[in-house]
Amino acid sequence: MSESGVEAQTGEIPFRNPGWAGNTGEFDLTEAQVRGSDYVGVTPADGGHPCAASAHPYLLPDKDPSAPLFEGPYEKRLKKILSRYPDLRAALIPVLNLAHELRGHISEETMGEVGEVLGLSYAYVRGVVSFYTMYNKRPVGRFLIQVCTNISCNLCGGEDVLSAFLEQIGTQLGETSEDGLFTVMEVECLAACGFPTAVQINSLYFENVSSADVPGVLARLRAEAE
């Protein structure tokens, strides 16, 4: 979690807090308190307790498309994941998530490697990968910015927020900026409809984002990248 939080803006709109929805006047919470990051602590790379081995962020800022998938702590995590399901096939999505976390996208090579470990054909793995929208099929920037434009966010300016990100980064939808920092995508409902506009950046939700907040959010991300 970054400590470089943007200062909460106050003003005529009582409900503007890009990052988290924790200080509405009735609640006075810090970002860490809302996100629960203090409680979670550091999630071990080996997966911790097997019950939790499938619950990891699928996308991190540092991505290595050629990172070894099942070595060291990740081999341990793989074994823990496998221990929770009655067959190898059922572990496919958690194992793909692990690969995605390390590499940032699922390439054809990754599909092959994952299939080999689980005894599934490349074609089968590809069929599953193509079904699920969270798997990036090609590399993305350090920060994958996904802006919700579904109805509840849309009613409150979701499309303006999306345009603001694209304009201020100077990139097209789905393309990565020249500096490799940002990829902006439109996303379906993130289930944070009471906090419009909801934006997911890598594994974190940013809530109540208005187009006026976009420069602040980008400044925060740039500071994190340094």
Place this chain on the structure above:
Amino acid sequence: MAYPYTHEKEVRILSSGWGDPRSRTLEGWRALGGYKGLVKGFEMGRDEVIETVKQSGLRGRGGAGFPTGMKWSFMPKEKNGLHYLCCNADEAEPGTFKDRELIRWTPHQVIEGCLIAAYAIQADHVYIYCRGEFFEANQVLARAVEEAYEAGIAGEDIQGSGVSIDLTVHQGAGAYICGEETALMESLEGRRGLPRIKPPFPAAVGVFGQPTTINNVETLCAIPHIIRHGGEWYRQWGTEKSPGTKLFCVSGHVCRPGNYELPMGFPMNDLIHEVCGGIRDGRQLKAVIPGGASVPIMDAEECDGCELCYEGVIERGSMLGCASVIVMDDTTNIVRQVRRMVDFFAHESCGQCTPCREGTTWLSRILRRIEEGKGTEQDLDTLLDLGEKMTGTTICVLSDSAAAPVASSIQKFKEDYLALIRRGEAVGAV
């Protein structure tokens, strides 16, 4: 407390720990009376737990409203192999945002509900199928499950009761359809999330071919309270047919959007104008979608006097769904917002059934044409005809859901469509 705003008319049972970081921990949850329901449930025995849930009249909170106790009683009494419980935390219905709050503020509430339900249906393993995007909330939940294992509340021989139940936090990978219970099971088995034909029903042949029950997060969160205080206690709120409290997710053009826990049957007028502080900027109400994107849209007249319970919303020609109340004021371009919802269904259609795969795409294309001022009046007939053919003709109800807002909006906001078709003018800019 609701979050991020509170209101004095709320009845805070499921949401009592929200907004307080202490309620996340095992210690904090115990301070709120947590795990007393589990102990009591184990003392009562399986049959009495199911009976109590039946008495409470609790209905599934994932949208369909099926009685929970009855669903549990479909599970075989005699075990022949493993039983499974799936907690459906794949919250993705546009307008719905309650399950993530339950998970991130009170993960032990979810766990306690899972354990009592698993005990009642003799499940050996609980898979909490979490929406992939919810990494932050999922990690809070995962930490809480670890705590439960460490404290001997989950796993082998729970607190010396002789009952063993495993819990696994399973993350999805982004597919709305996996919230449909049979697609969820397919996905859990490592497949594309294609809904299954029923029968066989999950209680007979569920995940991994074994008897399975799938319950929504909010349903399971109500269980510890019902077991602790009794079925009659729960019935002090709500109506005869829709007992208890419900988390209402209010989004769109209200001053104070958010989750509010209210008794079933709460008047929609009071929810919008009092609890949520009214329509923003003092504007007029134009339309409401009362149960998430899948249900028919209501106009202001239908909303007036509507009671928010399963039967009350059906009376007004729509459905309560997961009580995801999307409020639209008079600046709303209905055609545009309906098109946006249909785009969503077109994106999320699994592609198995022709009426849905083709129908959602054509609905979207025709609506876009109308939105751009290039539509004809005949297009409206085509849309209605398509919608009719998409309803009741597919394996799951995604197809019906896509058609519902189209047909209902043409019926109730025809002037909006005609203004675009005849004059190329949108009614409303948003």
